[in-house]
Amino acid sequence: MKPRIALIAHDKKKDDMIKLAAEYLGFLQTCTLTATGTTGGRLANELGLAVDRKHSGPFGGDLQIGSMLVEGGIDAVIFLRDPMTPQPHEPDINALVRACDVHNVACATNLSTAHLVLSQLQLTQQ
Numbered sequence: 001m002k003p004r005i006a007l008i009a010h011d012k013k014k015d016d017m018i019k020l021a022a023e024y025l026g027f028l029q030t031c032t033l034t035a036t037g038t039t040g041g042r043l044a045n046e047l048g049l050a051v052d053r054k055h056s057g058p059f060g061g062d063l064q065i066g067s068m069l070v071e072g073g074i075d076a077v078i079f080l081r082d083p084m085t086p087q088p089h090e091p092d093i094n095a096l097v098r099a100c101d102v103h104n105v106a107c108a109t110n111l112s113t114a115h116l117v118l119s120q121l122q123l124t125q126q
């Protein structure tokens, strides 16, 4: 089955997300991708990736992805959080990360871990 990956980035991390996704473009094209609204828009517009776009994070996008994950619909989450900027929807962010822990779903919240997760997933697909 294709890996089902959620891609989410806070505003100051969106350029990092685009660079990361560009590095793994060939692999990500083989995956089923879900993203929060603005992140997904950039991935689609700038890299041509087919992404199921949920609401923007502050409007419930993290919760929508959390709900999918709880239902068993997500294999890994790449969530480039901005630890330096307070977010109005902090409880939603914590709920998503908590849902990953509850359901033992890989959750990369920084670039180093994102590389480890994506490179490993890519290996297991080959």
Ligand SMILES: O=C(CO)COP(=O)(O)O
Residues within 6 Å of the ligand: 008, 009, 010, 011, 035, 036, 037, 038, 039, 040, 055, 056, 057, 058, 061, 062, 093
């Ligand atoms: O806020 C976010 C995650 O908490 C991301 O939402 P956007 O991708 O819509 O900016």
